[in-house]
Amino acid sequence: MRAAIEVIGLRKRYGPTVALDGMSFTVLPGRVTGFVGPNGAGKSTTMRVILGLDTADEGSALVGGRPYRSLRAPLCQVGALLDAAALQPSRTARNHLLWLAHSQGLGARRVDEVIEQVGLGAVARRRAGGFSLGMRQRLGIAAALLGDPPVLMLDEPVNGLDPVGIVWIRGLLRSLAAEGRAVLVSSHLMSEMQDMADHLVVAGRGRVVADTSVADLIAAASDGRVTLRTTARPEAMEVLARAGARVAVQDRDTLTVSGLEAGRIVALLGANDVPFSEVAAHRASLEEAYMELSRDAVEFRATTPGDGTATS
């Protein structure tokens, strides 16, 4: 499968600050790729280099095998949402899309299509200056969809959307991917990716710290851990600790146990008459997996090994 976006060894400095430090990854068509990492990890800079807005000191970024700046009618190749606030306030939503359409040789009909697609039909002839952040995000997404591009790049598209909007954009991005498009979505919040992305590129300190499918990432973070639900939390903790397990409290009646397999836990609890309602292999949330990775990335290792398990 031909990569829709190829990022190869990007390096960039702003004075003494290293923004990109060998950033490399590819984005494939047919799936939603989440581009996550803490603020300052280099996500936005990478996207701007891909889009030809910034120049990297080293490395290259290709879209459909070509640098963005060499594309003809680029909005028909890549649709991008970078900054939803970038609007002339006195221009109407429709006219904002109209000039973009004209720049690519597209007509007003396509504008009306995308404006309906993002649900702004009713306010199309209103000044964009009066739009809420959520409406601006939708307008920005309409602009990205305008050229019906095979590649979409959205920087923090969920910002400012209400819950209905969040559900809508998840569905939209998944359906765009299902049509065979490559979709790259950045976010600094892992939770936003949970039901949206198929694949994740996790960035930290200007490079990629993980490039994996969502399922693999969660499995890795869940490795060997068991979730125990019990009404007798102190007793259970004591019994299991005596047997050499590491136990972390997840909430009032839930514990995460590592170092013992599930069968052994059931046997121990039965032998000591500790009541429990559920023993299950732990499935880490994406957030937990991300926290683990981020910790590595920002080099904030826990000082005590016992605190190594995620507890939130």
Added chain:
Amino acid sequence: MTDSTTVVTGHGANGRDGFRHLVHAEWTKFRTVRGWVAGMAVGVALVVALGLMSAAGSHASCGMGDVETACTLTTGPGGEAVSDRFFFVHRRLDGDGSITVRVDSMTGQIRLPDATPGVRNVVAGVVPWAKAGIMVKDGVREGASYAAVMVTARHGVRMQHDFTEDVAGGPGGVSPGSPRWLRLTRSGGTLTGYESDDGRRWIVVGTARPARLPATVEAGMFVASPGDLTVSRGNLGGASVQVRFTEATAVFDQVRLEGRVEGRTGGTWSHDDVGVAYEPGGRTPHHPGRFTESGGTFTITGVGDVAPSTEGMRIESTLSGQAAGLVAVMVVAVLFVTAEHRRGLFRTTLLAAPRRGRAFAAKTVVIGAVAFAAGLTAAALTVPLGARILRANGNAVLPVSTFTELRVVAGVAALTAAVAVLALACGALVRRGAAAVTVVAGLVVVPHILATASVLPLGVARWLLRLTPAAGFAVQQSVPEYAQVLGYYSPQGGYYPLPPLAGLAVLCGYAALAAVLAAVRMSRADA
């Protein structure tokens, strides 16, 4: 699934086509911001309203004796305003022929500023463009077509015709010790002027084809002496110009007229004080010329000038609102680019047009075209209507050819376009609206105001109008500077140091330079 990464798009497949789309996009951007469209309309309205209002407020009348009349101008065969006053001693010549004379001397008197108030301070002397020579003219009507060859006081021998045309012959004047022979030959529609130091060896001064010369013309000797010009500097840097009476007297002999001359034998010479003005009452000539003849020697005294006239209002004086209109255009042009930088919209533009110079070039094309249309509308309304109002109010407005009027109107449009491009480029360089408008106004409007408001010495004012973008205002000068007319050709009086197109080229040079710098800056920096 893989096919979707290689969607083939038919849009902008070639570069020129893509650029057309970018221009279309920039035009859409412009027209969809109401404030910008309104700003351009305000610019046009300012020029039209201020121009027509000042024309409507300008009234003039002239007196013909006791009767008040509208001020009229004498016009030459080319339609331009002329001064046509001289003393003419002539005979009628039918068909081809020639006239030959010897000019023996030229003397005169000049009235200087009164040393004692009320007492005429007249000294002997001749002004540089005092003229004595021979002429062939379509009658004695003021403004009639002619050709002449003459000796001047300081500018040597000249061949002139139809007021605006002037060719230099040999240098030097005449004095009793060194006379000058002159000859004017008619052959069909062509006249040839000759000069000679000895009456035997003749040198061609030039040839002329006057616009309207009938078969029968008046041929003879003439003398004219333009007013003496004094320029004194005012306290505030301005200048006041005084023109005072002069007259010149020339002595001619060895007069020979060849061809079919009316009353060849025993015929007499007629004489006319062409264009003489009259004292109040309309009977007595004011500063009359005169002549005497004795034994073939003619002594002729003349007052006035045979030359183009620049006394009167200009059509471009109706453009009094132009500076205000240009400022409105500058503001719009600057905002057209700085608004994008302020809102981050510039990045969206670059996503649509990643090759940076092209995006800016498209913007330049649009603002230039919009400003050209605005300038054209403003000038095409203001100049003809304003001139009509001025004339209806009795003002003498110097007539110009249709071509010149079109050049002024189109020139104002081009000037407006160039100023808009300069403003756009400065906006892209400075990126802050107020600062950019200040810079452009400081480059274009301020030097023009300083140079034309008589606050600077003449030399400084002229250099400002050569070196700064304000040079472009030269394109609206409708009446040229005439080398053969001594005048106070100052920017204040509407005379620019550069020719119209050269001045416009200076402005366009600045605009192009700024645009290139802006494009370079844009293509180098991260967006």
